[in-house]
Amino acid sequence: MTEPKTMFEHVGGMPFFTQLVERFYEGVELDSLLRRWYPEDLEPGKHALVLFLAQYWGGPGTYSEVQGHPRLRMRHNSFTIGQAERDAWFRHMSVAVESSGIDDPARQQMLDYFAMAADHLINAAPAG
Ligand code: HEM
16 A cells, blocks of 8 residues: 655655745745845745645755754744734735635645634734
């Protein structure tokens, strides 16, 4: 019997995540709501996100070896993320997923994960 493929293998490994994150960042760069929080040099952040996602989807564990435990909520504490920021982030990631050419069910699984993870990073109380 062969082991079921991980998502990492299914999408073709590292090049998929590198391209996904490049596309995502194209959206972020033009988005004033989000861009203000990102440093001038976007490359280290891109690299961290590629490694994080590759690890999450069953690829090499390089992210944790370099950065330690992900602790994503803590790493996002310095940004006040409300619904608008969450939606902007998710919109850019959805565009990246849709343009990556992956088919369902992998496509839907990835979109569901990003929606859930982005919800989880909301750390601002709703207005009113
Ligand atoms: C909800 C809206 C979100 C906003 C506004 C946001 C914003 C940011 C910003 C400004 C950075 C710093 C980048 C840098 O220093 O170059 C960052 C880092 C990061 N974000 Fe997010 N993010 C969001 C959601 C997410 C989600 C859903 C994930 C995972 C699925 C994620 C994963 C990461 C990772 C892995 C890093 C790098 C942390 C490190 O340095 O190890 N983010 N994010």
